[in-house]
Amino acid sequence: MVISLLLLFPPPSSFFVTVMSILSCVSLANGGFMEAKGKHMQYSKFFNVSNKPNDQLIKLPSRTGMLIVYTPALLAGLSYSAIFPYRDLRIVMLVSVLTIHFFKRVNEVLFVHKYSGSMALDAAISIGLSYTISAMTMIYAQYLSREFREPAIDLKYIGIALFLIGIVGSFYHHNILSNLRKKGDREYRLPKGGLFDLVICPHYLFEIVEFIGVSCIAQTTYTFSFTLGTMFYLTGRSYATQEWYRSKFGESYMEMNGKNKQYAKFFDSATSSHKPKDHHKLASRNGMLLFYTPSFIVSLASFAIFPFRDARFLMVARLLTLHFFKRILEVLFVHKFSGFMMLNAAITIGLSYAVSTATMIYAQSLSQGFAEPSVDLKYVGVGMFLVGLSGNFYHHYLLSNLRKKGEREYKIPKGGLFDVVICPHYLFEIIGFIGVACVSQTPFAFSFALGTTFLLMGRSHATRNWYISKFGQEFHKDIKAIIPYLF
Structure with missing residues (x-):
């Protein structure tokens, strides 16, 4: 209202x-x-x-x-x-x-x-x-x-x-x-x-x-x-x-589950007529750094760009800075990479994150001076963000430990919520962004959280189908994509 x-x-x-x-x-x-x-x-x-x-x-x-x-x-x-x-x-x-x-x-x-x-x-x-x-x-x-x-x-x-x-x-x-x-x-x-x-x-x-x-x-x-x-x-x-x-x-006509962004396990999923030339490829680690570094710089720069800052603005800017800082650290020290990434995918996703981060912070700055919402969700949001951040990191850590040094093969992940869904790390990322939206309480932040939810649900569905096609009977069909026991 x-x-x-x-x-x-x-x-x-x-x-x-x-x-x-x-x-x-x-x-x-x-x-x-x-x-x-x-x-x-x-x-x-x-x-x-x-x-x-x-x-x-x-x-x-x-x-x-x-x-x-x-x-x-x-x-x-x-x-x-x-x-x-x-x-x-x-x-x-x-x-x-x-x-x-x-x-x-x-x-x-x-x-x-x-x-x-x-x-x-x-x-x-x-x-x-x-x-x-x-x-x-x-x-x-x-x-x-x-x-x-x-x-x-x-x-x-x-x-x-x-x-x-x-x-x-x-x-x-x-x-x-x-x-x-x-x-x-x-x-x-x-x-x-x-x-x-x-x-x-x-x-x-x-x-x-x-x-x-x-x-x-x-x-x-x-x-x-x-x-x-x-x-x-x-x-x-x-x-x-x-x-x-x-x-x-x-x-x-490409693959059913979306002309998947060419990174991680989906890099080689293009048909032969659409496989990228070598000069369009990046090492996966470099590509993932292109994903997250611009957004980290944008969120960090917001503290200098916006001199008038209320508590809610500072919380949103800090949570976004922390989120992308964590992602960069995971790329550098946690994840084990085995392949390549399309340069255009890295640039597109990196720009998308950076523009969305800048818009979220700008929308927050514009909301300063308005009456606070009648229901204050910012502390609930901080709690959800911390749950999302911790759960996301924990399941990324489990994925990393699937491979020993030098191994390049994919394995079926186990432990944590991997026993009930194939993408719990995406589930916790959604929880984290819902938390940011609750802290922000602006239409853009909630729209971005909703869009992220749909994107990661689609990516999870594609990931589950990929595991089924690769591992066949070894993959338990009762393991869902992202929401335990439901989807």
């Missing part, structure tokens, strides 16, 4: 907007769930993946269908000036970015995308109506908020930056997809270049970034609800796309 007061306008006294806030989020989230379950909206590569016979579908050329999807929403944005004479800066910014978004999509349909199939008429109408009603409701909700006091934290300029990043990234990856096909070519191919080397749907990722930007400009409940629903929908669509590529291209 406190966070919503800081970041959002109060909800308007409009039954329509309230209902639409709930419906938009729930319906889009359900759409994403259905996509992941294999019940697809009938367009693009999924046109023929349906339980409904094609002779019961009214078909359109894909280009025509996609124009029906985006044109009404574009017209809704353009018609704003005639409908709503009241214009402040925030509403003008919102209408402008929505109009630019749908104008870009219409132009991509006309001049960028190459189409090879059909689209169901009911899908085109349903999606087009959804976009149009959502765009109009966003503008209407913003109009209703004009009499309210501005949120305590103004996000509109951050929103503009996120929107621009999203729209440029989306266009760039749509252009890569378009260039996969020569004129007259109708076959699908595996996309490469940009973020396609890491994820199969970077255009969806950047569209999510766009709408997060729109939400930051609007700072209304409805827009955030719509964005949350969009995130669920595009996540489900991305998962379905990944499965489609896997079914169509088989083993040539």
Whole structure:
């Protein structure tokens, strides 16, 4: 509640907007769930993946269908000036970015995308109506908020930056997809270049970034609800796309458990056509130092950069400094390394940690001066952090002792929580970052902890599958990935 007061306008006294806030989020989230379950909206590569016979579908050329999807929403944005004479800066910014978004999509349909199939008429109408009603409701909700006091934290300029990043990234990856096909070519191919080397749907990722930007400009409940629903929908669509590529291209579509970051046991998991050249490899110890050293320097430098420091800020900065200092010491003196790491993986992860650390500390500095949360979690957070730090170190120590000096073979770890999960060190790292979030009590810290949780759960699942494939019957199947007895 406190966070919503800081970041959002109060909800308007409009039954329509309230209902639409709930419906938009729930319906889009359900759409994403259905996509992941294999019940697809009938367009693009999924046109023929349906339980409904094609002779019961009214078909359109894909280009025509996609124009029906985006044109009404574009017209809704353009018609704003005639409908709503009241214009402040925030509403003008919102209408402008929505109009630019749908104008870009219409132009991509006309001049960028190459189409090879059909689209169901009911899908085109349903999606087009959804976009149009959502765009109009966003503008209407913003109009209703004009009499309210501005949120305590103004996000509109951050929103503009996120929107621009999203729209440029989306266009760039749509252009890569378009260039996969020569004129007259109708076959699908595996996309490469940009973020396609890491994820199969970077255009969806950047569209999510766009709408997060729109939400930051609007700072209304409805827009955030719509964005949350969009995130669920595009996540489900991305998962379905990944499965489609896997079914169509088989083993040539990387490995199932994610195009794994090329370090540790996953370094050699790339297919032969994707194995790195020697000059792109680092010794694993050097690569891991690239992971953690920049973040350690950032957290250490924060004590000099931010002269005004309250107790909570100092606690967050110290915990982050301690975390990365411990990781560097483990790399230097605890872990035993047996292989190599991709240079781009080391740089990408190192930059990610450093930027996230800097943002967490910066967000903490901005929160100074606000009233403390009604429930103070910082001491609970310190306790969780120490539990996480100790548990993580203990299980890293057990992993290190699996190998004698000079040995390079992987073994099934035992002792501690390794008897019930294969990645207890990840479990305790999650606990540590939840502890940092409780000390911080800022939205960014909790978002980072949540993202870290999902990342390490995925990595744990991939690790468990790797152990099963390598050790077969020697690996007890009742050992879970990361959560004892559950997952």
